[in-house]
Amino acid sequence: MHVVHIATELTPIAKAGGLGDVLSGLCKELTLCGHRVEIILPKYDILASEGLKNIRLIEPHLPTLENGKHLFSRIFSADFENLKLILIEPDSPLKYFSRGKIYGECDDADRFTFFSTAAMEFLYRRKDFPDLIHLHDWPVALCALLHKEIYEPLDFPVKGLLLTLHNVEHQGRCSAETLSRLGLPGEDLLSQDELGDPLYTNTINLLKGGLHYSDLLVAVSPTYRTEIVHTEKGYGLEKTLQDTREKLYGILNGIDLSYWDPENDPALKVPFSTRQTSCATQIRAGKAINKKELQARLGLEISDTKPLFCTISRLALQKSPALIEQALLTTVENGGQFVLLGVAATAAIHKQFEALKKRFANSKEIAILLAQDETLAHLLYAASDAIVIPSLYEPCGLSQMIGMRYGSLPIVRRTGGLADSVSDYKNGFTFDPATKEGVEGAILRALSCYQDHPTKWNQLVCNAAGADFSWKTPAAQYQKLYAQLLQANI
Ligand code: ADP
DSSP states (O other): EEEEEEEEOOOTBOSSHHHHHHHHHHHHHHHTTOEEEEEEEEEETTTGGEEEEEEEEEEEEEEEEETTTHHHEEEEEEEETTTTEEEEEOOTOTTTTTTTSSOOOTTHHHHHHHHHHHHHHHHHHHOOOSSSSESSSSSHHHHHIIIIOOOOTTTEEEEEEEESSSSOOOOOOOHHHHTTTTSSOOHHHHTTEEEEEEESSTTTEEEHHHHOOOOOEEEESSHHHHHHHHHHGGGHHHHHHHHHHGGGEEEEOOOOTTOTTTTTTSSSSOOOOOSSSSSSHHHHHEEEEEHHHHHHHTTTTOOOOOEEEEEEEEEEEGHHHHHHHHHHHHHHTTTTEEEEEESSHHHHHHHHHHHHHHHTTTTTSSSEEEEOOOOHHHHHHOOOOOEEESSSSSSOOOOOHHHTTTEEEEEEEEEEEEHOOBTTTTBBBEEEOOHHHHHHHHHHHHHHHHHHHHHHHHHHHHHHHSSSSHHHHHHHHHHHHHHHHHHHHH
């Protein structure tokens, strides 16, 4: 099967969050299963290009429309591990992908609708048509409309489009002008139910268009699927999701076990096995050396007996900055250490954690690092005893799975994919109310288990480390859906 993924992230080349991890993990597994998989990405200035091989210019002048004129792009092919990439670089003074970051620009809708049109135009002109196109989130949701309304009538014979919903809070709201500038009938599309935003008048909603025009939809966990259809976690799209629920599935993401591998991770002080055959004492011994290394590096008290808890997360409202702060305070007030690694999504959240950092500047029990640091994240997973994820909602969440793989027990709020992957007192700790008391209770239970019931703690660590969060099962589920699309279009 020939599948083209169109996406805006790929770990570790261009990563902002879990979306990048999903792209690399799923695509590697699909390639191993024998499929021909290609990934189309923007050629960002911040691409970590060290791992890229065989970079070739395959199309020097791909035309798309921008405000009535041609905008030309250079298209490159490249290899990354077992993945085939196609990179799009527009030759425009607007420098869409030379902003030093992936998201967060005021013209994100322009940047990614351009990318969507260029990706589809490239595939159309190349004529090496894939069987299926797999889209990811609002930035490329427009591709589904482009295919159905423009390219299919032009004989672009793709058998199906699948859209994975990684986070429906972000929907790509924009004006009709955003589409008109690409040569599309923006005003007409605005007046149609397929794209008109359900909450804001005179506003296009790109994700809503993706829901309508895609052949199949996948939410990144079964619980998240239910939450977005039936609760406010649909962020205004509940009705559309109810109308499209016949084609909406829920598949829990996996993690890339070769990338997240404590036995073979260059970021660790010492590698250690967390396979089920390795007993908890072995995990603990490996963890102890990495813990000592982390404590020394971050200026924390060197202690093997103090529980070390952490959070590794984008610091967005979704992740509940207030509850993360509470978790940190409860942990250190009760004899533990806490390391927070995260980048704030807003100036207000950054200020909150800068203030906390200042308050504990001399603490030997707390380290707050407001940075994106992939290498440190790996060491932190290996060094910590528990990872705290008190999210208000969490479509899937990967850090709880990565934590388990490194023998770090997840302490999570029971929502979305966290509810689907963590069971209380089996492989971690869960709580329901999104309140200070809720997170405090879970932290205290975890601390008590660590300090007073080490045998139970070790059992949980073994259960967590032994769980299979590889891409094998989710990739098989995706392949079933792919097969369904092919069969429907024979
Ligand atoms: P989301 O996609 O909502 O950000 P996930 O849990 O699905 O959340 O994925 C988060 C990914 O990003 C994990 O791989 C985690 O280790 C990583 N991550 C988050 N913040 C940082 C950071 N500041 N530095 C390094 N890695 C980070």
